[in-house]
Amino acid sequence: MLLSLNSDHKEHLSLLTKQPVEVLVDFCKLAINLIQSGPEIKLYKAAAQKLEVELTVIQNCVYGLVNLLLQFCKYNLNESDFRDSVLTIGFSSEQQVILNKFYQSKKKEIIEILEKLEVNDVHYNNLEWRFEVEVSSRSLLHRADPIVAMNLNLKRPHNTDGFPTVDSIFLQTDPTNLVHIAKELENCLQQSRSRHFRRIQKGLCNNNN
Structure with a gap:
């Protein structure tokens, strides 16, 4: 060849x-x-x-x-x-x-x-989320804590049997932390569009297709 x-x-x-x-x-x-x-x-x-x-x-x-x-x-x-x-x-x-x-x-x-x-080639498959509020506790009767609960599904192309699988990951966070995560992901997305990243991708990916 x-x-x-x-x-x-x-x-x-x-x-x-x-x-x-x-x-x-x-x-x-x-x-x-x-x-x-x-x-x-x-x-x-x-x-x-x-x-x-x-x-x-x-x-x-x-x-x-x-x-x-x-x-x-x-x-x-x-x-x-x-x-x-x-x-x-x-x-x-x-x-x-x-x-x-x-x-x-x-x-x-x-x-x-x-x-x-x-x-280890894992891909995003689906995301489900819901907004929860803890309105009180025994020690703090007037407390209200908002929580975002998420179920993230990641698809793995092959398992040990050679068939695709989906892994479910349950996550919880508060709105403030969620905003921070969103900003970090946005920064990563912007970097992935940069000229430097494209040069790396172009050099390491299969350019023969």
Whole structure:
């Protein structure tokens, strides 16, 4: 099987195809750091200064390399298909040797990550809620505490039998805390629409569809 990349992915990797093997080794290390602990912005800036390119070029290059590794592991390419795919992208034979060592050394770890992502891929299914008020207690006769009760259903694609399941989670909170949670979720939503997040998503998701 010959791995085919789209034009954006090839463009992100084009910088590496023009670099010596020492630079490619450094980018392989950045790619592993991204997978294990997140982006190293200071190292990206140092690489951008060294290669005299914009920071976004370095970021896209690292994300593209991670995506390339994910694709290799996803399709479990053999040595022959791996070599042909890498050479077709534009890497030299010497660079192909470096990438193959990189692939073989991290293949097991990446496959385990992919399997965990597939197993734990949980999605929102439904939310039911009701508003409750505790009007009094033995110690406080004139107390009125509002409570929001929620039943959150999360759908899991596969269980141990291979069939989808729905997990129900019961939650209770007061209105003030609920407003705070809503604001935090709104902030997360805004960040998910940012250019930086889209670059990460574009680098890590399957761009071949």
